[in-house]
Every structure is written in structure tokens, then in C-alpha cells.
Amino acid sequence: MVFRFVHTADIHLDSPLRSLALRNPDLAELVGDASRQAFVATVDLCLAEHVDALVIAGDLYDGDQTSMKTARFLGSQMARLHQAGISVFKVRGNHDALSRISKQLVFPDTVTIFVGRAQSVLQTAGGLDVVFHGLSFANPKAPESLLPKYPAGREGATNIGIMHTSLAGSPGHDVYAPCSVADLHGHGFDYWALGHIHARSVHAGSSTVVMPGTPQGRDINEAGEKSVTLVTIRDDRSVEIEERLTSVAQFERLSVDLAGTAEWSEVVSRVRSALEEKRGAVRSRYAVVRLGLTGATPLSWSLIRDSDLLLAEAEQAAEQVGDTWVEKLELDIALPPTETAGDAADPIVELAASMRADAGSEAFRAEARAFIQKMIADLPADGRDFAGKDEVGLEGFLDRVLASGTDQVTARLRAGGST
Numbered sequence: 001m002v003f004r005f006v007h008t009a010d011i012h013l014d015s016p017l018r019s020l021a022l023r024n025p026d027l028a029e030l031v032g033d034a035s036r037q038a039f040v041a042t043v044d045l046c047l048a049e050h051v052d053a054l055v056i057a058g059d060l061y062d063g064d065q066t067s068m069k070t071a072r073f074l075g076s077q078m079a080r081l082h083q084a085g086i087s088v089f090k091v092r093g094n095h096d097a098l099s100r101i102s103k104q105l106v107f108p109d110t111v112t113i114f115v116g117r118a119q120s121v122l123q124t125a126g127g128l129d130v131v132f133h134g135l136s137f138a139n140p141k142a143p144e145s146l147l148p149k150y151p152a153g154r155e156g157a158t159n160i161g162i163m164h165t166s167l168a169g170s171p172g173h174d175v176y177a178p179c180s181v182a183d184l185h186g187h188g189f190d191y192w193a194l195g196h197i198h199a200r201s202v203h204a205g206s207s208t209v210v211m212p213g214t215p216q217g218r219d220i221n222e223a224g225e226k227s228v229t230l231v232t233i234r235d236d237r238s239v240e241i242e243e244r245l246t247s248v249a250q251f252e253r254l255s256v257d258l259a260g261t262a263e264w265s266e267v268v269s270r271v272r273s274a275l276e277e278k279r280g281a282v283r284s285r286y287a288v289v290r291l292g293l294t295g296a297t298p299l300s301w302s303l304i305r306d307s308d309l310l311l312a313e314a315e316q317a318a319e320q321v322g323d324t325w326v327e328k329l330e331l332d333i334a335l336p337p338t339e340t341a342g343d344a345a346d347p348i349v350e351l352a353a354s355m356r357a358d359a360g361s362e363a364f365r366a367e368a369r370a371f372i373q374k375m376i377a378d379l380p381a382d383g384r385d386f387a388g389k390d391e392v393g394l395e396g397f398l399d400r401v402l403a404s405g406t407d408q409v410t411a412r413l414r415a416g417g418s419t
Contacts, residue, residue: 001127001235003158006046008228008246009057009195010093010214011039014070017218020327027325030286031218034248036073038216041246042228043077046086049230052125054086055132057195057212058093058164075107082108087123090114092136093164093176093195114162118149122157128235129154133189134162142177152188158233159189164196167211184209191231191239198222200243208239215246220290220327223251225283250284251327258303258333259295267299267310272317279321287324296336304331368398 013035020028046054061070081088088111107113112121114134121132131154135146146163153159161184165177176196184192185205192209199222200213212229214222226247232240256274261267271291279287291314293303303310311329318324372387372394387397 003123003126003128003130003233004049004051005053005055005160005231006042006049006051006228006244007055007057007193007210007212007231008042008215009164009193009212010059010198011035011056011216012059012062012214012218013039013074015062015218020219023328024325027288027327030325031249031288034286035216035218037248038226038246039077041248042215043080045228045230045244045246046081047084050084051086051230052130053123053132054081054088055160055162055193056088056090057162057193058091058136059195060090060093078107078111082110086110088112089121089132089134089162091134091162091164091195092138118151120151120154122154128233129157130160130233131157132160132162137164137177141174143175144177145179145183146177147179147183147187150187150189153190158191158237160191160193161187161189162193165194166196167194181205181209190233190237200227202241208241210241216249217247217251220251220253223253223290225250245283247284249286249288249325250282251288251290252278252282253292254278254289255292255294257295258293258297258299261295261297261299264299264302267293267297267303268313268317271314272321275314275318275321275324275326279324285323288327289318289324290328290330291326292330292332294332296334298336300333300335303333307331365398365402368402369394372398 014032015035017028017032020031042054045051060074078088088107090112091114112119112132114136116136116138118133118135123130123132133150133153135149137146142164146165150161150163163177163179165179166175168178168180181203185203185207187207189207192207194209194211197211198214198217199211201211203209210229210231213226215226215228217223217226225245227243227245230242230244232242234240254274256270258267258270261270271293275289275291278289293310297303307329311326314326314329318326376387388394
């Protein structure tokens with residue numbers, strides 16, 4: 001006798017991808033639809049495994065949504081689960097609290113959406129009594145722990161807690177209903193179905209605490225395979241978990257060393273080989289690659305100067321590999337040391353050295369920092385993270401911009417693209 005359910009969170013349906021859309025609208029459209037396809041894959045898994053329930057631990061939506069297309073999509077997926085007799089248990093997360101659709105949609109009676117006070121719902125299946133405990137916060141901010149609002153576990157039943165929480169905090173995620181894993185273990189539930197942090201984590205102990213992560217990455221900061229968790233509860237109340245792949249488009253970083261290359265065709269060949277190898281290792285349908293080129297090569301001047309042509313070559317190679325996209329090209333290349341030394345009297349080499357020295361000064365850096373901060377203040381709220389989300393991110397952005405800026409200027413000054 002077993003009770004089985006699928007646990008997911010942070011789907012973020014129809015999440016806007018503004019920065020990606022500016023670089024590559026076609027890729028943005030693919031990734032934007034991938035969140036829906038990952039949710040379809042989750043429902044497909046529920047049906048294929050004949051589970052008893054689907055648990056959604058917050059942020060099914062991305063924010064202030066008004067699209068009826070989203071509403072129709074959700075309605076059709078919930079109907080599939082309803083027709084199969086699969087219950088749905090959902091709490092609202094901080095993004096759901098902003099959504100208009102979340103307050104307007106009417107779902108089948110097999111769907112339970114927990115409200116702003118703790119609720120407990122008993123479901124009996126497979127000869128087991130399982131109680132789902134959850135609550136939703138009505139506002140996008142929850143600075144205090146929600147754990148004290150949860151009841152004690154029901155005697156004789158398996159108890160599942162559903163909570164949207166930042167736990168003790170995670171980089172890149174707002175603090176939301178913070179609590180510790182130790183406190184969750186001490187509450188007495190058998191399983192905690194969490195959401196909010198987009199990276200998967202499992203915390204074993206007196207109870208099983210799982211943060212499933214997002215089922216579909218949205219940018220390079222959410223790289224790697226994404227998944228949901230299939231949970232099996234046996235009649236002795238033991239809990240078994242399995243990670244199941246759901247990501248449709250998988251973001252990956254790919255570094256290619258160009259050391260020793262002397263011809264443009266060699267560079268393209270190395271890029272194509274690396275893309276083929278990466279494609280073979282990616283299990284998701286699409287590989288979305290942040291391509292980084294490194295190493296010392298006499299081609300560095302021309303590669304930096306003609307990076308737009310290099311990107312086009314890389315994109316063509318990715319298309320030939322199949323189901324592979326180059327999301328962005330990053331260059332960290334330089335002339336071989338012997339050539340740099342030999343060109344010591346070259347005025348462009350001298351200029352580059354002078355520019356690097358100036359860019360490394362605190363006075364220049366302070367001016368650049370002030371300029372970027374002013375630019376950020378003038379941007380709309382949803383576009384202000386381009387230079388990082390905190391001081392550390394801003395300083396890293398400055399490092400990259402100042403280094404690449406010097407290379408861009410000197411590469412374009414190099415007469416006739418000679419190396």
C-alpha cells in the first residue's frame with residue numbers, strides 16, 4: 001500500500017524575458033514557452049505514474065498576469081488531472097500574491113488552494129491517511145516565519161506540510177517566510193514540500209524536507225537540469241523520493257580554449273566540436289549555451305573586433321548540431337606573451353596597457369560606478385538587475401566592463417584587423 005504524489009514549485013508561467021528578448025527574440029520565445037511545456041511534462045508525469053496528488057508549493061504564476069491564454073492553459077491542465085482523479089494542493093507564493101488570475105480562476109473541486117490561515121486536508125488513498133497542511137500569504141512580502149501558524153501533525157496519519165519559504169536565505173532570492181531546516185524537522189511532519197528557492201535541495205532528518213527547485217530554468221543563473229520530485233509514502237510512513245527531469249530548455253555554460261589557434265577556421269572548428277560534446281551531455285530537448293572563449297591566440301584582436309561575426313558563426317554551428325542555441329558569447333582572450341613582448345613598441349599595445357592601468361585606478365572605477373548607478377536609477381524596476389542585484393554583483397560587472405571595454409577599443413584601432 002502506497003500513496004504517491006508529485007511535488008513542484010516556482011513554475012513562473014509566462015515569465016517575461018526582457019533581456020534575452022533584446023538579444024535573441026526567437027530564443028526568448030522558445031524559453032518563454034518552456035515553462036508551460038515543463039508544466040505539461042509535470043502533468044504528464046502525474047498521469048503516467050498514476051499518482052494520487054500534485055503539490056504546487058507556490059509561484060505557479062510570475063506576477064501581475066492578465067492573460068486569458070494563461071487561464072485557458074491552466075484550466076486545461078487542471079482538467080486533465082481532475083479527469084484522472086488526481087488531487088491538486090497548492091499554496092500561493094510571493095509572485096502568486098501579485099497575480100490577478102490567481103484570484104479569478106475557478107478550478108475543479110479536486111483542486112485545493114490554501115488560504116491565508118492554516119488548513120489541513122485529509123486524503124485517503126492506497127489504504128493510507130495523508131493530511132496536507134498549508135497556508136498562503138496574501139501579500140508579496142512575508143518577513144516573519146509562517147511555521148508557528150501550522151498545526152501539529154495528525155496522530156496516525158502521514159503529515160505533509162506545504163510552505164513557500166526562503167529558509168535561512170539564498171543569494172538571488174528575496175527573504176520570504178524565513179525559517180530553519182532544523183525547525184521544520186522539529187515540527188513533527190513526515191514531509192515538507194517547499195518552494196521559493198530555484199535550486200533543488202534535499203534535507204534528510206526526522207522528516208524529509210525538499211526544495212524541488214524550478215522545473216524550468218529561465219536564464220543562465222538557473223543553469224543545469226531542472227526537475228520535479230516524485231514522492232512515495234509507504235504504509236510504515238517511510239518516504240522515498242525520486243528526481244524526475246522536466247526542463248525543456250537547459251541552460252549551460254561552455255568554455256572553449258583557443259590556445260594555439262592561428263586561423264579563424266580553427267576557432268570555428270573548436271567551437272563546433274565543443275557544442276557537439278555539450279549537446280550529447282544535455283538530456284533536455286534544447287541546449288541553451290553561454291559560450292565563453294578563453295586562451296592566448298594571435299587571433300585575439302580580430303576575434304574581439306569581429307565578435308558579431310564570431311557569434312554568427314557560433315550560432316550557425318549550433319544550428320548544425322541541432323536543438324542547440326548560443327545564448328551569449330563571452331571573450332576572455334589575449335595575445336600570446338611572446339607576441340605581446342615583441343609588440344612592446346606598438347603604440348596600440350602601449351595604449352592598451354595605459355588604458356588598463358587607468359581602468360584599474362579607484363578614481364576611474366568610482367566614476368564608472370557612479371555612472372552605472374545613475375543609469376540604473378533611470379531604468380524601470382524590472383530592468384535594474386543588469387549590473388547585479390547587490391554590491392558584489394555590481395563590482396563584478398564593473399570588472400567585466402572595464403576589461404572588455406579596453407579590449408574592444410584597442411581591437412578596433414588595430415589597423416586592417418591584422419594580428
